[in-house]
Amino acid sequence: MNGLEAAGVVSRYRRSLGAAFSICLAVACGWALALGRPQAATEAAAGPAAISWIGTILLFFGLWIVGLWAVEWVCRSLAAQLESRDAAFRGLQSEIADLRQTLKEQPNPTVDQKIPRGLRQAKEQLDYMLGLSPVVLYSREPDGDNPLSFVSQNVWTLLGCGPEHLNGIPGAWESRLHPEDRERVLEDYERLKERLVLSHEYRIRHEDGEWRWIRDEPKLISGADGEALEIVGSWQDITELQEAKVDLEVANQRLTESNTGLAQSEELAREMAERAEEATRAKSEFLANMSHEIRTPMNGVIGMTGLLLDTELSDEQRDYAETVKMSADLLLGLINDILDFSKIEAGKLELEIIDFDLQKAVEDVACLLRSRADEKGLALIVSVAPSIHPYLKGDPGRLRQVLLNLVGNALKFTEKGSVTIAADLVREDGVEQFLRFEVRDTGIGIPRERQERLFKSFSQVDTSTTRKYGGTGLGLAISKQLVELMGGEMGVDSVAGEGSTFWFQMRLDRQKRTAEAGPDLPLEIERQRVLVVAKEEIVRTALIRQLEGWGFRAAGVSASAEALADLRAAASAGDAYTIAMIERALPDGQGITLGEAIKAESALSQIRTILLALTGERGDAARASEVGFSAYLTMPAEPSQVYDCLVTVLRTRGDDPGAGRKLVTRHTLDESRRRDIRILLAEDNPVNQKLALRLLQKQGYRADAVANGVQALDALGEIAYDMLITDVQMPEMDGFELTRALRVRESGGRRIPVIAMTAHVMQGDREKCLDSGMDDYVGKPIDPKVFAEKIERLLVAGVPELA
Helix, strand or coil, X not given: CCHHHHHHHHHHHXXXXXXXXXXXXXXXXXXXXXXXXXXXXXXXXXXXXXXXXXXXXXXXXXXXXXXXXXXXXXXXXXXXXXXXXXXXXXXXXXHHHHHHHHHHCCCCCCHHHHCCHHHHHHHHXXXXXXXXXXXXEEXXXXXXXXXXXXXXXXXXXXXXXXXXXXXXXXXXXXXXXXXXXXXXXXXXXXXXXXXCECCEEEXXXXXXXXXXXXXXXXXXXXXXXXXXXXXXXXXXXXXXXHHHHHHHHHHHHHHHHHHHHHHHHHHHHXXXXXXXXXXXXXXXXXXXXXXXXXXXXXXXXXXHHHHHHCCCCCHXXXXXXXXXXXXXXXXXXXXXXXXXXXXXXXXXXXXXXXEEEHHHHHHHHHHHHXXXXXXXXXXXXXXXXXXXXXXXXXXXXHHHHHHHHHHHHHHHCCCCCEEEEEEEEEEEECCEEEEEEEEEECCCCCCHHHHHHCCCCCCCCCCCCCCCCCCCCCHHHHHHHHHHHCCCEEEEEEECCCEEEEEEEEEEEECCCCCCCCCCCCHHHCCXXXXXXXXXXXXXXXXXXXXXXXXXXXXXXXXXXXXHHHHHHHHHCCCCCCEEEEECEECCEEHHHHHHHHHHCCCXXXXXXXXXXXXXXXXXXXXXXXXXXXXXXXXXXXXXXXXXXXXXXXXXXXXXXXXXXXXXXHHHXXXXXXXXXXXXXXXXXXXHHHHHHXXXXXXXXXXXXXXXXXXXXXXXXXXXXXXXXXXXXXXXXXXXXXXXXXXXXXXXXXXXXXXXXXXCCCCCHHHHHHHCCCCEEEECCCCHHHHHHHHHHHHCCCCCCCC
């Protein structure tokens, strides 16, 4: 609506309003006169009525004039407002027309100044959001050279340039395409009209000259009539993704090549493993054969030399025989070490988990090495903590091997003092016991800087050509590997000149059974008192614990004077000691002298005395017998021997228990056990047959010998032998066939214990023996101590292995 149109409208409204106002005013005056007429008729004078009409007419004209003026003023004000708004509207139309014209022209910095504040704010928000997006938006003309008409501001992060370098510039975008991709990309845009939607990847040049991979996703916008209007789309930087894709392809290629190589390597490894297994099998067979061939003659050399030393020899002859035996023992030890080392290196050494008595295993080691300690005048002490449950599960053979090596080294490097074998409980967890074993000596010690070489194969602490002590350096290395194989660890604490402590810790499971006491003592000697007199506390403690376990009341002192005082006090109190176990070497004199003093006092003469020798000397037993001792034992002794000694001594009668009777020793105890036992030996080698028979006879057994399994089977059918000892490798019928035939013949009746005597000591040989029905086996060369122990374990009934 323009200004003239607005004035005409106001004029029409003004006339209408004036007419309406006049009519309303006339009606009002007429209504007022009508109301006043009745009143005028009743009035007496006509003068006042005339005055009323004149006033009413004057009032009517006055109001009419005022009303018309008011209508005119309102209409003029309304017309002025319409003209003002009309002018403002025309200005806005002009501004919009200018803005439309500006948007059609090339964008320039002055555009923002012409955009209203609301539109400018929306544009800034849109530019900010596009800048945060990794996707660049664009639009372009659908025809011609396809110049870009719009690119979002974040194109800078993609190409390193702003929109002004691309918008409306023909060829600006195409010139950045990689030469190898340009033709393909342009062809894709030509096909865009047919496919409507397109997605392709190509390279485009950055301002710094590098090529960037982008994913372009354009779309054709068409009108209602199908006419192409505009192309819009987005660019996304996929350079890292493309590089990763290339890297992945390279990696896949390498992986394929590696897989091919791996397959070839696996095939080669399989072939090599088969060859290695074949070589290991051949090596094991060779070691087994060599072990058999070497041990068979060594058995004769060592065994016969031992028998020779038990005969009457001149000093020169004895020296020669002892030299031969020592050399043979060293050679056998070297052979054993090399075989063990070979098995460990080949991974063929396995553990044998069986039930065993820890106390007995430790004391076996001490008994085997006692003679070496006696020769050097060293005290060999055994201490197993009372808190240890003695019946365990593990490999007692390997445990003894480690202890034998450690104790043997301690004896070799100790010139005076003592060697102690100790076992202590570290902690207990259910059925598991964590134990610490220590071998302590008072020897030469080891310098700290040389201790790290101890457990290396073929390594010596002293590598000089003038070294005093020999050895291959394999013993400690093998011992450490055995301990680790059993799940433990080994170490050493040593001070040069003060001695060494070799220790190892391991976990051993408890057996279900509890410690057993010995056979019941006769009622008349139960709860007897025993006094232990020994200078070393560890010796006293070990013996007292054994005695109390068997039901004795035991106490201990360290010197002769204390012993006499204690014995006298007990006799005066009416609770006398029955037995006194006295160590030969005491701090204040000889144990034999204490025994004489006891026998010299009438109040003490009935006490039975046992002489204990930690370091035995020739003549000790004879001297003890002369002064009235009831028994003589070399320590450490097996618990069963100590127990048998106590029972035998307690059962003596007479006013002087030591007079007129044969002195009780470990030899007399063994003889009483072995009386009336008859053993059959099957052995084809004459030397080994002769040696085994002599060993059995020396141990107090009656033994017969045959040359093969057939003869052995016949002999077993004629005589009720108590045990069969058979070689494994024999003509006509070997030891395995012999044992299987014997078990079939027995068929649930009396079962004869069978021990294999073989030079085959490789992994699996023991299992073969047990699988055939044998009860145990002993390896060649035969160790007389081990041989006797295995026989006793199977034969001697009613005498348990005590801890």
